[in-house]
Amino acid sequence: MTALTEQVGHLSTLSRPDWRLVLPVGWLALVFLAALTVDWLPVPTPTDMDFMAVETLPSAEHWLGTDQDGRDIFSRVAHGARVSLVVGFLAPLVGLFFGTLLGLLSAWYGGIARTSILVALDAILAFPGLVLAMALTAILGASVGSVTLALGVLAIPSFARISRARALPLIQREFVLAAKTAGAGDAWILLREVLPNMVMTLVTYTLTIVSVMIVIEGALSFLGVGVPPPAPSWGGMISEGRSALERAPHISLIPAAAMFFTVLSLNVLGDRLRRRAEAREGGLS
Amino acid sequence: MNAAVPLLAIEHLSLAFPTPAGEVLALDDICLDLHRGRTLGLVGESGSGKSVLSRAILRLLPPSAQWSPDGHVRFHGEDLLGLGRKGMQQIRGRRIAMIFQDPMTALNPVRTLGAQLMEGMCLHLGIGRREAEQRALDLLKQVGIPSPASRMNQFPHELSGGMRQRVVIAMAIACEPDLLIADEPTTALDVTVQAEILDLLKALQAQRRMAMLLITHDLGVAAGYCDDIAVMYAGQLVEMADTGSLFRHPRMPYTRALMDSIPRMEDEPHSTLTSIPGRPTVRMAGQAGCPFAGRCSRRRSECLSETPPPTRSRDGFFRCHNPLEAP
Numbered sequence: 001m002t003a004l005t006e007q008v009g010h011l012s013t014l015s016r017p018d019w020r021l022v023l024p025v026g027w028l029a030l031v032f033l034a035a036l037t038v039d040w041l042p043v044p045t046p047t048d049m050d051f052m053a054v055e056t057l058p059s060a061e062h063w064l065g066t067d068q069d070g071r072d073i074f075s076r077v078a079h080g081a082r083v084s085l086v087v088g089f090l091a092p093l094v095g096l097f098f099g100t101l102l103g104l105l106s107a108w109y110g111g112i113a114r115t116s117i118l119v120a121l122d123a124i125l126a127f128p129g130l131v132l133a134m135a136l137t138a139i140l141g142a143s144v145g146s147v148t149l150a151l152g153v154l155a156i157p158s159f160a161r162i163s164r165a166r167a168l169p170l171i172q173r174e175f176v177l178a179a180k181t182a183g184a185g186d187a188w189i190l191l192r193e194v195l196p197n198m199v200m201t202l203v204t205y206t207l208t209i210v211s212v213m214i215v216i217e218g219a220l221s222f223l224g225v226g227v228p229p230p231a232p233s234w235g236g237m238i239s240e241g242r243s244a245l246e247r248a249p250h251i252s253l254i255p256a257a258a259m260f261f262t263v264l265s266l267n268v269l270g271d272r273l274r275r276r277a278e279a280r281e282g283g284l285s
Numbered sequence: 286m287n288a289a290v291p292l293l294a295i296e297h298l299s300l301a302f303p304t305p306a307g308e309v310l311a312l313d314d315i316c317l318d319l320h321r322g323r324t325l326g327l328v329g330e331s332g333s334g335k336s337v338l339s340r341a342i343l344r345l346l347p348p349s350a351q352w353s354p355d356g357h358v359r360f361h362g363e364d365l366l367g368l369g370r371k372g373m374q375q376i377r378g379r380r381i382a383m384i385f386q387d388p389m390t391a392l393n394p395v396r397t398l399g400a401q402l403m404e405g406m407c408l409h410l411g412i413g414r415r416e417a418e419q420r421a422l423d424l425l426k427q428v429g430i431p432s433p434a435s436r437m438n439q440f441p442h443e444l445s446g447g448m449r450q451r452v453v454i455a456m457a458i459a460c461e462p463d464l465l466i467a468d469e470p471t472t473a474l475d476v477t478v479q480a481e482i483l484d485l486l487k488a489l490q491a492q493r494r495m496a497m498l499l500i501t502h503d504l505g506v507a508a509g510y511c512d513d514i515a516v517m518y519a520g521q522l523v524e525m526a527d528t529g530s531l532f533r534h535p536r537m538p539y540t541r542a543l544m545d546s547i548p549r550m551e552d553e554p555h556s557t558l559t560s561i562p563g564r565p566t567v568r569m570a571g572q573a574g575c576p577f578a579g580r581c582s583r584r585r586s587e588c589l590s591e592t593p594p595p596t597r598s599r600d601g602f603f604r605c606h607n608p609l610e611a612p
Contacts, residue, residue, distance in 0.1 A: 174390035180345055182378035182405045182456070192404065196395045 021272060024265030031081050031262055038078035046071060046079040046232045055248040067237070067251045068244050076232035077258050083221075083233040084262070087148050088214040092206045094152025099159020100202060104190045106160065107167035121157040129154050133216065134225050142228045147220060151213050162205050166198045200273075207270035211263040218259055234259045291318035292496045293342070293360055293464055299353035300341055300520075301570045308351070308570035311337045313520040315356075316595070321463070324490065324497040326511030326528070328504060328543070330565050334520040335500045339466045342498075343381060344373055360464070379409040382457035384486075386469040388449035392441040398452050399437030402459060409460045424455040428485060447478035451485065458489055465490065466498045471506070483510050504547055508532055513601070516540050519568050519576035526601035534611060536603040539577045575606065583607045 043063065044050065050062075050070035058065045064073040106117040124132070133150040140146035170176065171194060179193050214234075220226035221235030229236055234255040241252030300312040311334050319325050327335050340346050342358055344365065358365040365376065385391040393401060402424065403417040412420070418437070425433030428451040441449055450470065457465060467486060471479040487510055490497050501507055507514050508528055515525040516539065524537040535541045542561045563580035575581070578588040585607050595602040598611070 174385055174387060175393045177345065178383070178385055178391045178453075178456075179393075180377065181343060181383040183374045183376070183409060184378075184404075185374060188408070192396075193393055196393070199395070 020268055024269045027261050027265045028269075031258070032085070034078040035081040035085055038075060041078075043075045043078075044072045046076045047230050048072065048075075055244060055251065057248075057250065064254050065248075065250055067241060068248075073237075073251065073254055076237055077234070077255055080232040080234045080237060080255060081258065081262075083144060083227050083231070084214050084217060084259070086144055087151060087217040088210045090148045091151035091213045091217075092155055092209040094149065095155025095159045095209065096202060096206055098152075099156045099161075100163045100195070100198075102156065103160040103163030103165075104167055104194065107164045107171060108186060108190055108194075117160070121160050124153070125157045130216065130219060133220060134223070137220065137225050142225060144227055147217060147226055151216055154216070155209055155213070158209070159202075159205070163198060163202065166201050167194050170194050170197050200276075204270055204274040207266055207273060211266035211270075214259060214263055214266075289320065290362055291359075292321050293317075293319040293358070293498075295342070296357040296359065297353070298338075298341065298356035298358060300337065300346070300356075301351045301353075303349060303351065306569075310520050310568040310570050310572070311350075312341060313568065315522055317515055317522060317525060319464070319496045319498060321496050322490075322494045323513065324487075324499055324511045326507035326514040327498060327500045327517060328502060328507050328514060329517035330502065332565055332567075333517040335502075335517055336468055337520075338517070339383065339468050339498065339500055342466065343377055343383065344368075375409070378405050378462070379460045380462055381464045381466065382460070382462040383466040383468065384450075384453055384457050384470045387473040388446060388453045389441065389473070391453050392449060394441055397438050397440060398444075402437075402452070402456055405456060406459050420459070421455075424459055425452070427489070428452070428455045428458075429481075430455075446474050447482065450474060450478075450482055454482070454485065454489070458493070458495075461493060462495065464496045464498065466500070468500045469502070470499075472502075479506070486510075504543060516543065519566050521568075521576055521604060522595075523577065523605070524601070524603040526598060526603075530598075530600060534609070536598055536608040536611065537577075537605045538581050538583050538607075538609065540603075541609060542580075575604070583609075 048071060050066060050072070052070070053062060053066050054070045055068055056062060056066045062072050062074070064077065066072060067076070102117050102121065106114045133147075133154055136150035136153065137146050140149065167190075176189055176193055179189050184193070217226060217233070218235030218238070221233040222239045224236075224239070226235055227233045229240075237255040238252045238259075241248075241255070244251050295315050295317050298312055298315040299310065301308040301310050303309075315338060317325070327338065329335050337346070341350075342360075342365070352366065356366065360376065360380065365373070368376065392398070399418070399421060402421040403414070406412055406417045406420055407414070410417075421437065422433045425436060430436055430448060430451055436444070436452075441452075444452065450473075454470075465486075470486065471482050474482060483506065486497065486499075489495070499507070499511055511528050513525065513527050514531045515522050516531075516537065517523070518539050524531065524535065524540045526536075531540065532544065535544060539561075546559045546561060548558055561580055566576055566579060568576050573592050574590055575588045575593050578584050581588065588606050591606070593604040593606050595604050596608070
């Protein structure tokens, strides 16, 4: 019966395209494609300076124009997308892994384990995020790896909070008691019984956090503590374009637009997923 | 009762929970024996301690529970209360299995039935995936699930309540336990399915010579499926006897009152149902007197001041200062 209604639901979405699903997916696919294939496209490398064409508008030769040093903006945006996407997707994974682990442990065990985990998380949460990320990248040295790590650490507390909140009611459910009755150990119960029930929540939250991470990475690069120049990153490009904002606003606006549409797409997509997850979980309990 | 060593022997088990109002006595001096191949029915009102007793046997109670030092739960002669974590995990599911009241919540909603069935076997019997899968199919067939192969990849919500309970039963008997604890296995099911499930349990029990502890608040179920019945009230076993004599000649007034409150076919339509006046009490640690005294029509003065000790009857015991006549 449910399978049937689901099928009917699929059919109706097929016949009428769901723009709030198609547009974000399309934009993200475009960004991914550009980031992956830019090396084979007939465009200059991101650091090539063409002094014959400085601050030009989009043309056949330079698809999105050039910046103050005559570097190709399309090439830089596509290469910058690599940084944004790598940091944006890997940092949440660091947070997802450690945060979920800590969240599960603090939900399952009481006493000192729980108290110390929660205190440590609160300490990270109480620290201004951007300052912590700046401090970490300053210590570790500015590179994609250290930015990823710093942002990943920032994401741990919120993932831990979310997974703990989701795990607490699940742990009270009878199937956990049934698993205990069947002789299952703690790790088994947490990973096989509790975790699978949290997947939807964690996935949707990860998508939301990806966009936050892309923005924070941009902010770090804008402030000059992110990925070091001349390697292109969206935040760095916005920052570099500031001096020419009156003459050639597209130098800042194009990477800003790329970031804006990427973050918007991720948020809309996350929202759709969350709604579907809520509908499913509502049916389960 | 036969003289062999019982499979499960509970001796003087008492258990208290701390609450803001003081220590609540959840189990009070429980003694019972259960032999291989027998079914013991545990009946009583909600809150009488039936479920606490079943979880106490498997040591699944919160750490705040306070166990009396002289209580023992002997299984095959070994005291479960002295076992460590690892030892207990080897007993649970392998030697003692449990079936829960609501098959919807006892199954993990996001995992397939096959995975849930097989993991217990892999865990306890140390067999491979393929063998576990074969056994899982056999089990599903044994518990009467049609086309078992296609069920293995289904999720709990795709099955009806009765089917789900059959899967739960299959999971419980997967490792061939010696003792099966069924905690109100049919309460969440409708009446026609109830009989099917109980018949299935009975058949599996006879076939595998398991002992079964059937927890129920339905005296009709207890009468139909149990060899012996233990009546529980406010954490005490107030009477235990074999099913026939308990129903023919109850000695404890509470047992009598329970039976009187079963509606009968001969009753006039719309006649008032008999009920026991008052509400079940909560007993605090160290409180003397019979827990049922407040609601009892045969109360005497000592009932309020002295806890009645277990008195042997022909094939069991009862706790009462002023018991009903023996035949």
